[in-house]
Amino acid sequence: MRDFFKEQLPDDLASLDLSHFDYDLPESLIAQMPAASRSTSRLLLPCTSPIQDAHFHQIIDQLHAGDVLVMNNTKVIKARLYGAKSSGGKVEVMLDRVSGEHECIAQIRASKSPAAGSVIHIHSADGETAFQFTVLSKTDRFYHLQSDAPLLPMLDAHGNLPLPPYIDHAADDFDAARYQTVFAQTEGAVAAPTAGLHFDEALLEHIKDKGVQLAYLTLHVGAGTFLPVASTNLDQHIMHQEWFEISTETAQQINHARQTGQRIIAVGTTSLRALESAHAQQNPTHTADWTLQATAAETRLFIRPPYRFGIVDALITNFHLPQSTLLMLVSAFSGTQTMRDAYNHAIEHGYRFFSYGDAMFLERSHETPPPA
Numbered sequence: 001m002r003d004f005f006k007e008q009l010p011d012d013l014a015s016l017d018l019s020h021f022d023y024d025l026p027e028s029l030i031a032q033m034p035a036a037s038r039s040t041s042r043l044l045l046p047c048t049s050p051i052q053d054a055h056f057h058q059i060i061d062q063l064h065a066g067d068v069l070v071m072n073n074t075k076v077i078k079a080r081l082y083g084a085k086s087s088g089g090k091v092e093v094m095l096d097r098v099s100g101e102h103e104c105i106a107q108i109r110a111s112k113s114p115a116a117g118s119v120i121h122i123h124s125a126d127g128e129t130a131f132q133f134t135v136l137s138k139t140d141r142f143y144h145l146q147s148d149a150p151l152l153p154m155l156d157a158h159g160n161l162p163l164p165p166y167i168d169h170a171a172d173d174f175d176a177a178r179y180q181t182v183f184a185q186t187e188g189a190v191a192a193p194t195a196g197l198h199f200d201e202a203l204l205e206h207i208k209d210k211g212v213q214l215a216y217l218t219l220h221v222g223a224g225t226f227l228p229v230a231s232t233n234l235d236q237h238i239m240h241q242e243w244f245e246i247s248t249e250t251a252q253q254i255n256h257a258r259q260t261g262q263r264i265i266a267v268g269t270t271s272l273r274a275l276e277s278a279h280a281q282q283n284p285t286h287t288a289d290w291t292l293q294a295t296a297a298e299t300r301l302f303i304r305p306p307y308r309f310g311i312v313d314a315l316i317t318n319f320h321l322p323q324s325t326l327l328m329l330v331s332a333f334s335g336t337q338t339m340r341d342a343y344n345h346a347i348e349h350g351y352r353f354f355s356y357g358d359a360m361f362l363e364r365s366h367e368t369p370p371p372a
Contacts, residue, residue, distance in 0.1 A: 001341070001348060002347075004025070004347050005023045005343070005344070007020050007022065009340070017234060020336075025322065026347070029351065030352075031353060031355070033356055034356040038197060039057040040055060041056045041198050042055055042359070043056045043359050043361060046334070046338055046341060046345070046362065047334060047361070056358075059316065059361060060206055062314075063207060063212045064211075065211030066212075066263075067265055068213045068214075068263070069212055069213065069215065070264060070267060071193075071196055071214065072196060072217060072270045072274070074186055074188055074221060075187045076161065076189045076192050077187050079095035079160075079223075080092065080093070080094050080095075080162045081094075084123070085114055086119050086121070089111050090110070092110070093106050093122070094107045094190070096142060097188070098152065098220075100151075101150050101152075102146055102147045102151055103144070104144075104147070104151060105142050105143070105144055107141055107142060114143070116135050117135060118134075120145070130154065131158070133148075152187060161175055161176055162190050162191065166321075167355070179197070179355070179356075181193065181196035181199065182199060183196065183204070189219075191225055198316075215249075215250045215253045216250060217245065217246045219274040221270055222242050225240065225326075228324075229324070229325060234304055239302040239325065242299055243298055244278075244298075246278055246296075247294055251293060254292050264312050265313065265316065266312045266316070268316065269317055269329055272303075273301060273329070276303065279292070303325075303328065304331070314361065315330070317330055318353075318358070319353040319357055319358065319360070327339070335365035342360060
């Protein structure tokens, strides 16, 4: 099998740097549209020997009665806005997160960075001012903005769906439906939790009929998920911040499953990040008799090899960008060499990559210590 990764792995995982997560991907494998129907996308099973190819509706064969399937119910908002500064200069505003009824954190594209106190006029489809932002402050590349109207209704009326930067078409009505999970509920994400895009209502019913429990949490995916890792030395990387919430009901489902020896399966890296963030915050010493508590918190958790996981036993995920923190996360979860073999196999066999692409079912590697 051809190796598409650019650097050989070091003997010591602690010496991994950014270059070890770089690989060559033919542009033709970047999915520009999803599969014709959600559950007909392909599914790679890289933790079997040999690696197996399947289709996503066959995910049910990997699930057992009593498993808890944890899904992120965040809903993508229309987070891209167009307008102008008071001087007339054109502005594009890309929200990272909604931080209050009238406030948000955003990136701004303009010929000249707007200063604190300046006003940005957001345009409606006919070019008229629909509402205004006042720039409160700027930290690094992110602006703190305040709107003169309740923000979520304004986004729904005048915003645009923010497709990822590697998708080469503007969002339309088709994307409005397919770049959203069927279980999306809580508004706040600016990017979809893409592993969840493969599930349709019929598949979820089949999964429940098998005795698998469905549990939901919320992590609002921010625009920071697309930011590149700037430093070769991973110790210097500062992870972007995201907000998550785990309800009492979901915590109880997870605790019962752990106490009875059942598996916790995260649908997507966002679900895994929320669960492992809660564990890192509540049980940093990996105490064996710990139980998960309901929580709403911020996280900057950066998961990379080697990492000791505390909750998640298996993971459903898409294929991730070269040199991304998400590729580092799955490498920590299922093993760096296992992930290299999986990506090499996927490229050779024409799998479709990234948000609208295909999926994998991963099991926690024996290289990493088991959950406490």
